[in-house]
Amino acid sequence: MRKLKDLLLDRSGNFAVAAALVALPLCLVLGVAIDLTSAVTWKSRLQELADSAALAAIESDGGDEEAVAAAKNIALGNGSFAVGGVVEVDITTPTPVSREAAVEITASMPTDFMNLAGIRAISLHVTAKARKAPPEYCIYALDPESTGALSVTGLGKVSVPNCGIQVNSSSPEALRHVGAGKIAATKISVVGNYQGGGYSVSPKTNQPFLADPLVTTPEPVPPTGCDYSNQALSDVTIPAGRVFCGSIDFGGKIVLSPGVHYFHNAIVGISNNAKITGKEVTIFVDSKSSIIQAGGNGAMELSAPTSGVYTGIAIFGSRTALPLLPTISLAINKNYWVNGTIYSPMHHLKMKGTNDKKLATGLGWIVAWQFSYNGDSSVNLDGYSGTPPKGLGDAAIALLQ
Incomplete structure (x- = not known):
């Protein structure tokens, strides 16, 4: 056997030892590079999952809990390749009518x-x-085509600080403003022209006609028959699915149970002492029905459904056109709010603000054949914090990071 001294003096033996000593760290370096490359690939896949989860949360039709569940289902259901995956989802509303979903995923990749x-x-x-x-x-x-398809008169203010106003009429006075009040919006678009001043931004004329954004939402169909006909109702709880016909007068405390309530061939009066409340409610008003609220001392507190076909719609007017335009007339005050959208595509929506100078908030969006406001108080028409109806909120979803 050759002695160690001879091996060290032998050039070929010296190279073999050196190669053996270098091979181990070289292999380790190459292995680290492979593991790090895999980690980059895994992280890219996790980022795609996080993006998809955040979008799923925002696109969810339900409330915050449903949005969180939708995000976690996407992330956890497709992230099985990672070890110990943890998904955190946070839903926030930075403004009353915007919604953000932040998704955070942590996981481990075995080396x-x-x-x-x-x-x-x-x-x-x-x-x-x-x-x-x-x-x-x-x-x-x-x-x-009508003059004053949207009109505001008086000393009050109609405010939509987070979005715009669209007037489809081609009339030279499609949009009318009379009085010392204000109309505030991020943009005002008119197919025809406008009259008056007091606009927060100059209305743009000759703008494109826009179709009814909620036209694809199915119209409620009232059940056969009438549950309440030509009656004065006071201090009563109304189950969902009931049909009101003829002359209906609301007074005292009226509680509407969650669900859809139908007005069929009805003239509905809301007296000064009435207090109408309802959560998760949609009121359907057919083409031969009108709602008239007398005075401004009553109270109305309604919130739209947060899930289902009529998500975000508190009042739904029929799309059937008649020679005589029906009216939904509401007298708003400090005790009045509709937390949801008023959709009246073939009704003239009239709102009157009382002179208590209170700001009526909580309203979602207004889609009406005609809309007019008259009064001395201010009304904020985009204070809704819930999910907007499909068709109104679908086009403004984006990844921020």
């Missing part, structure tokens, strides 16, 4: 080669944020 150096896993962390911004318009006046 193949770095394990030899005692590094058993690489921690991965990704974030994504998506936003549903306000719809471009909060008020639509659908009438294509």
Whole structure:
């Protein structure tokens, strides 16, 4: 056997030892590179999951809990390749009519080669944020030809600070403003022209005609028969699904149970002492029905459904056109709010603000054949914090990061 001294003096033996000593760290370096490349690939896949989860949360039709569940289902259901995946979802509303979803995913990737150096896993962390911004318009006046299709008179203020106003009429005075009040919006678009001043931004004329944004939402169909006909109702709780016909007078405390309530061939009066409340409610008003609220001392507190076909719609007017335009007339005051959208595509929506100078908030969007406001108080028409009806909020979803 050759002695160690001879081996060290032998050039070929010296090279073999050197090669053996260099091979181990070289293999480790190559292994680390492979593991790190895999980690980059895994992180990219996790980022795609986080993006998809954030968008799923924003696109969810339900409330915050449903949005969180939708995001986690996407992330956890498709992230099985990662180890110990944890998904955190946060839903916020930075403005009353916008919604953000932040998704954070942490996971571990087992190593193949770095394990030899005692590094058993690489921690991965990704974030994504998506936003549903306000719809471009909060008020639509659908009438294509009438003068004053949208009109505001008096000392009060109609405000849609987060979105715009669309007036479809081609009339030279399609939009009318008379008085010392204000009309405030991010943009005002008119197919025809406008009259008056007091606008927060100059209305743009000769703008494109816009179709009814909620036209694809199915119209409620009232059950056969009448549950209440030519009656005065006071201090009563009304079950969902009931049909009101003829002359209906509401007084005292009226509680509407969650669901759809139908007005069929009805003239509905709301007296000064009435207090109408309802959560998760949609009121359907057919083409031969009108709602008239007398005075401004009554109270109305309604909130639209947060899920289902009529999500975000508090009042739904029929699309059937008649020679005589029906009216929905509401006298708003400090005790009045409709937390949802008023959709009356073939009704003239009239709102009158009392002189208590209170700001009526909570309203979602208005889509009406004609819309007019008269009064001395201010009304904020885009204070709705819930999910907008499909058609109003679908076009403003984007990833922020």
